[in-house]
Every structure is written in structure tokens, then in C-alpha cells.
Amino acid sequence: MSPDLPLLIAKATFDTLRMVAIAGLIGSLIGLPIGIFLATSGKGELFPAPNINRLVGLIVNATRSTPFIILVVAIIPFTRLVTGTSIGTKAAIVPLTIATIPFFARLVEAAIRDIDKGLIEAARAMGATPTQIVFKVLLAEARPALTLALTMTIVSLIGYSAMVGAVGGGGLGDLGIRYGYQRFRPDVMLIVVIVLIVLVQLVQSAGDRLARRFDKRSRKN
Amino acid sequence: MTASVPKPLSDDVSVAFQGVSKCFAASGESGAFTALNNVDLNVGRGSITGIIGRSGAGKSTLIRLVNGLEKPSSGKVLVDGVDVGALDEAGLRNLRRSVGMIFQHFNLLSSRTVFGNVALPLEIAGIDRRAIEARVRPLLDLVGLADKHARYPAELSGGQKQRIGIARALATEPKLLLSDEATSALDPETTQSILELLKRINAELGLTVLLITHEMEVVKAVTSDVAVIDKGEIVERGHTFDVFTHPRHETTRALLSGLPGSKLPDAVARGLKPAPSVGDRAVVRLTFFGATAERPLVSQLIKSVGAEVNIIAGTIDEIGGKPYGSLVVAYAADAETSGRAERFFTENGLVTEVLGYVA
Numbered sequence: 001m002s003p004d005l006p007l008l009i010a011k012a013t014f015d016t017l018r019m020v021a022i023a024g025l026i027g028s029l030i031g032l033p034i035g036i037f038l039a040t041s042g043k044g045e046l047f048p049a050p051n052i053n054r055l056v057g058l059i060v061n062a063t064r065s066t067p068f069i070i071l072v073v074a075i076i077p078f079t080r081l082v083t084g085t086s087i088g089t090k091a092a093i094v095p096l097t098i099a100t101i102p103f104f105a106r107l108v109e110a111a112i113r114d115i116d117k118g119l120i121e122a123a124r125a126m127g128a129t130p131t132q133i134v135f136k137v138l139l140a141e142a143r144p145a146l147t148l149a150l151t152m153t154i155v156s157l158i159g160y161s162a163m164v165g166a167v168g169g170g171g172l173g174d175l176g177i178r179y180g181y182q183r184f185r186p187d188v189m190l191i192v193v194i195v196l197i198v199l200v201q202l203v204q205s206a207g208d209r210l211a212r213r214f215d216k217r218s219r220k221n
Numbered sequence: 222m223t224a225s226v227p228k229p230l231s232d233d234v235s236v237a238f239q240g241v242s243k244c245f246a247a248s249g250e251s252g253a254f255t256a257l258n259n260v261d262l263n264v265g266r267g268s269i270t271g272i273i274g275r276s277g278a279g280k281s282t283l284i285r286l287v288n289g290l291e292k293p294s295s296g297k298v299l300v301d302g303v304d305v306g307a308l309d310e311a312g313l314r315n316l317r318r319s320v321g322m323i324f325q326h327f328n329l330l331s332s333r334t335v336f337g338n339v340a341l342p343l344e345i346a347g348i349d350r351r352a353i354e355a356r357v358r359p360l361l362d363l364v365g366l367a368d369k370h371a372r373y374p375a376e377l378s379g380g381q382k383q384r385i386g387i388a389r390a391l392a393t394e395p396k397l398l399l400s401d402e403a404t405s406a407l408d409p410e411t412t413q414s415i416l417e418l419l420k421r422i423n424a425e426l427g428l429t430v431l432l433i434t435h436e437m438e439v440v441k442a443v444t445s446d447v448a449v450i451d452k453g454e455i456v457e458r459g460h461t462f463d464v465f466t467h468p469r470h471e472t473t474r475a476l477l478s479g480l481p482g483s484k485l486p487d488a489v490a491r492g493l494k495p496a497p498s499v500g501d502r503a504v505v506r507l508t509f510f511g512a513t514a515e516r517p518l519v520s521q522l523i524k525s526v527g528a529e530v531n532i533i534a535g536t537i538d539e540i541g542g543k544p545y546g547s548l549v550v551a552y553a554a555d556a557e558t559s560g561r562a563e564r565f566f567t568e569n570g571l572v573t574e575v576l577g578y579v580a
């Protein structure tokens with residue numbers, strides 16, 4: 001082991017965390033309203049706009065079915081426009097964010113559609129506006145499911161962020177490819193994989209615990 | 222659709238349906254469907270009015286018209302004289318804040334405590350926290366669940382959940398309470414306690430209650446007035462006592478036959494024939510109420526008709542606070558015995574119905 005290896009790994013881990021955090025934050029902030037819109041704008045729903053709903057759904061599907069690596073390459077001009085560069089950690093955040101938006105939006109949509117229609121009916125009968133229904137009923141009731149959706153999104157993001165390493169994105173994936181693969185250092189590859197596994201585990205169990213805390217649907221304590 | 226000119230509304234009508242029809246547009250395979258057909262009905266202010274009918278008769282559709290969750294295809298629904306169909310969204314929201322509603326499956330928010338659930342309609346109405354606090358506490362007292370204010374719905378029994386549903390429906394101090402099968406998910410005992418609560422609220426707060434159900438027991442226990450709905454049409458209506466004691470429509474009779482005491486034992490029901498042959502016995506239902514319910518009729522009946530009277534089924538009950546009895550007896554169907562029996566019934570002012578004949 002070279003003496004600077006721990007430093008390299010620490011730096012790569014930090015880069016990965018930064019990419020995941022920023023892309024996760026921006027992506028889910030944009031994905032959330034899109035998901036809410038998808039779940040509430042069908043025919044006869046709270047904000048009926050079936051045509052726009054279908055259009056947004058189409059765009060979301062198209063983005064989601066594009067393989068991530070192709071997405072990274074395809075949006076290089078846009079990435080350069082936003083960050084001024086097409087390689088490195090900062091540049092990688094752009095495609096990661098773009099991939100997060102539709103992913104999270106669909107999970108949000110599913111979480112909201114899962115809520116008992118009787119609750120919407122009850123809120124309507126109380127004289128709630130559609131906006132009040134979204135904030136006081138839908139988002140409140142979906143909180144455990146939304147927490148799990150966010151967890152799942154971050155876990156996927158960690159995987160994607162390793163992938164952008166293949167195209168010069170920085171972070172753990174980049175380290176694994178450059179040292180582990182190109183310089184035949186299986187020990188580095190192993191450490192990279194272990195760090196990724198630990199990260200995913202940490203995120204998953206923290207998310208599960210939080211979701212359980214929010215979930216009041218079953219008797220416990 | 223209706224040709225009748227709407228009658229001027231007297232002050233004591235809370236909800237008026239005037240020639241109301243509701244068609245659901247065709248969707249996919251199924252064609253357009255008429256769920257309600259030319260319904261005329263007045264709900265008296267301060268009454269507990271029941272609407273009873275079989276599954277799919279249109280009960281939910283009817284009650285949802287009252288707070289505008291559904292729009293009539295034709296006709297008018299008036300709540301305190303206001304045409305619900307003519308209100309815009311803001312007007313509807315205002316109306317809904319003065320009309321409470323409770324549901325079969327309670328529809329409580331699992332993410333909110335008992336307190337939070339009852340507070341929800343007040344938050345929606347934009348009332349400040351302090352006022353909400355002051356309003357919710359007495360409501361929880363009223364429904365007997367003040368000690369559960371910090372619990373979540375998942376920690377409550379069905380009956381307790383419905384009490385919370387009722388407290389929530391009363392939060393905005395409505396004049397009218399709509400109940401859509403509020404006791405259908407509850408056991409008989411819990412049902413009774415919820416019905417008692419509704420009765421108390423009706424008496425103490427002067428609240429009009431419009432409740433729909435498919436259970437005659439519920440209608441019998443709490444309502445002062447009832448309407449029977451069948452395939453989207455009101456087929457019978459009146460004071461509950463009258464409808465129970467003199468059911469005219471076949472659907473009403475069928476619904477009533479489910480009540481305990483009015484059901485014939487299977488062995489008798491199976492052998493029932495529409496016309497007598499020699500040696501058969503007539504099966505007759507006697508209905509008595511008010512003063513007749515208190516006289517020793519059975520012994521007198523046996524004295525005047527002869528010892529050959531047997532009792533097949535019977536019940537003594539109270540409907541709308543009035544005593545009411547029903548007795549099914551059988552006696553020889555020959556002309557002489559029947560003649561004596563009929564004389565006895567007429568003399569005593571009993572309502573009778575020949576159910577059939579058995580060997």
C-alpha cells in the first residue's frame with residue numbers, strides 16, 4: 001500500500017458524498033413537485049390537466065429509459081453550459097441531478113397514489129382546497145413512503161456516482177477505475193467496493209429507521 | 222326533467238331534493254348509468270332522517286349531492302334554501318364547512334393524533350391554534366375520548382375511530398351531519414353506542430342528521446323519518462314508525478324481514494303456501510302498538526279463537542320511542558275459526574297480514 005492511499009480514498013469518498021448530496025438535494029427538490037403533479041393531475045383529480053400529465057409522464061419515462069452512461073454523454077453540451085467543464089466532480093453532478101429528477105418523481109407519484117382515496121374525499125367534505133389537500137393530507141400521509149423513496153434515490157445515486165467515474169467524474173468510482181483497474185491494484189478496487197457497500201448500508205438503515213419513526217399506521221411502542 | 226313546480230320551502234326543511242336525477246357518463250365498456258331518478262325528498266330540520274336501500278340503490282350518490290361531492294345531472298339540491306349545484310368552488314367549500322360528514326371507514330389521517338384529526342377541519346378553515354385548542358377539547362369530551370387525545374388512529378378500536386370521526390365532523394359547528402354507513406363496519410354493540418351518540422348530538426346540539434344505511438336496525442334505533450330507496454328511486458317515505466308498522470312497498474317489506482322477530486323460522490317459511498287446502502293453518506302477522514301493546518292480547522286471542530292458536534314468532538320493541546309489537550300466529554284456516562279470529566282482530570284494532578298457509 002502506498003502511503004498516500006488512505007488520503008486518496010478519503011478524498012474520493014468525500015467527492016462521492018458531495019456529488020450524491022448535491023445531486024440528491026437538487027434532484028429531489030425538483031422531482032418532488034413533478035411527482036406530486038403526476039399523482040394529482042389526471043382526469044377528475046385535484047388539479048386536472050390530463051394532457052400535460054401525459055406529456056410530463058412521457059418525458060419522465062424517456063429520461064428514465066435512457067441508459068445513464070448515454071445520458072451523461074448526451075447532455076455534455078448542457079453540462080458544459082452549466083458548469084463550464086465536462087469532466088470532474090462538479091460536471092458529474094449535472095447528469096446525476098438530471099437522472100434523479102424522474103426517478104424520484106415516479107417514486108413520489110407512487111407514494112401519493114397509494115394513499116386511501118377516502119382521505120381525499122374526507123378533506124374535500126371538510127371544505128379543503130386542493131392545495132390544502134396536498135400539504136395537509138397527501139404529503140403528511142405519504143411521509144413514511146417519501147422517506148423510503150428518498151432513501152432509495154440516494155442509494156441509486158451512490159451507484160450512479162460510481163458510474164460517472166468511468167467518464168472522468170471523480171469520486172470512488174473514478175478511483176476504482178484508475179487505480180484498481182488501469183493500474184492493476186485489486187486491493188484499491190476492494191477498498192472502493194467496501195466503502196461503497198458501507199455507504200449504502202448506512203443510508204439504507206438510516207432511511208428505514210426514519211421511515212419507521214414517521215409511520216403511525218401500526219400499533220407499536 | 223321534472224315538471225312539478227318547486228314548492229315554496231317552509232322554514233323547517235334542512236335539505237330538499239327537487240326532481241334530482243344523476244347519470245354517470247358512459248366509460249369504456251359500460252354505458253351511461255342512471256343512479257338516481259327524479260328524487261323528491263325533504264329532510265326536516267332537527268330530524269334524524271334515514272335513507273335505507275340495498276347495495277347499489279344510490280344512497281351514497283344521494284348523500285354526496287348534499288355537500289356537492291357529486292353534481293346532479295338535473296334537478297336541484299337545496300341546503301337551507303341554497304342551491305348546491307349553483308355554487309362555485311369557493312361557495313362549495315364554504316357550504317362544506319357547515320356540513321359535517323362521517324364515513325364507513327372513518328377516513329382518519331393515520332399521520333395525525335386524535336387531537337390533530339379533530340383539529341384538521343379547523344386548520345382548513347384557517348382558525349388559529351389557540352381557538353382550535355379551545356374547540357377540540359370539549360369535542361373530545363363530548364365523544365368520551367379526551368384521554369386519547371395524543372393517540373394515533375391505529376391505536377384505537379373501530380368504535381373509537383368513529384367517535385373521532387364524529388368529533389371531527391362537528392368541529393366546525395355544522396347545522397347538518399351526513400353519515401354514510403357510519404356503523405356498517407362496527408359490531409352490533411358498538412353500533413348501538415355510536416347511534417346513541419348521534420341521538421344525543423341531535424338532541425343537545427339541535428343538529429339535523431341525514432344518515433344512510435342498509436340496516437333496518439339502524440333506522441329503527443335512531444331515525445324519526447325514513448325514506449326507502451330502490452334502484453335510484455324513492456319508493457316509500459314517512460315517519461319511521463309508520464313505515465315500520467305499515468310498510469307498503471315490497472322493498473321495504475324485504476328490508477324489514479331482516480329484523481329479528483319478524484323472520485319466520487325456516488321450517489315454517491319453507492312450507493308456506495299462498496292458498497289454503499283443507500286442514501291447513503293460516504299464518505298471520507299481528508302488529509300492535511301504542512295502547513294495544515299493553516293489553517293481555519294473547520290470552521284474549523286464545524279465548525276467542527280457541528286453544529288451537531300457536532305462536533310462531535314475536536318481538537316487542539320500540540320504534541321512534543313508541544312501543545311496538547309483532548306476533549306471528551297460526552290457527553286453523555277453516556271459515557269458522559278464521560271468522561272468529563278476524564272479528565277479534567277488528568274489535569281490538571289490530572293490524573294483520575296473512576303471510577300464507579301451512580299444512
Ligand SMILES: Nc1ncnc2c1ncn2[C@@H]1O[C@H](COP(=O)(O)OP(=O)(O)OP(=O)(O)O)[C@@H](O)[C@H]1O
Pocket residue numbers: 245246254255256274275276277278279280281282283435
Ligand atoms: N362515479 C361513478 N361512475 C359510474 N357509476 C357510479 C359511480 N358512482 C356510483 N355509480 C353507480 O351508481 C349506483 C349507485 O351507487 P351508490 O354508491 O350510490 O350505491 P349505494 O346505495 O351507496 O350502495 P352501497 O350500499 O353498496 O354503498 C351503483 O350502481 C354504482 O355502480
Ligand SMILES: [Mg+2]
Pocket residue numbers: 280281282402
Ligand atoms: Mg354507499
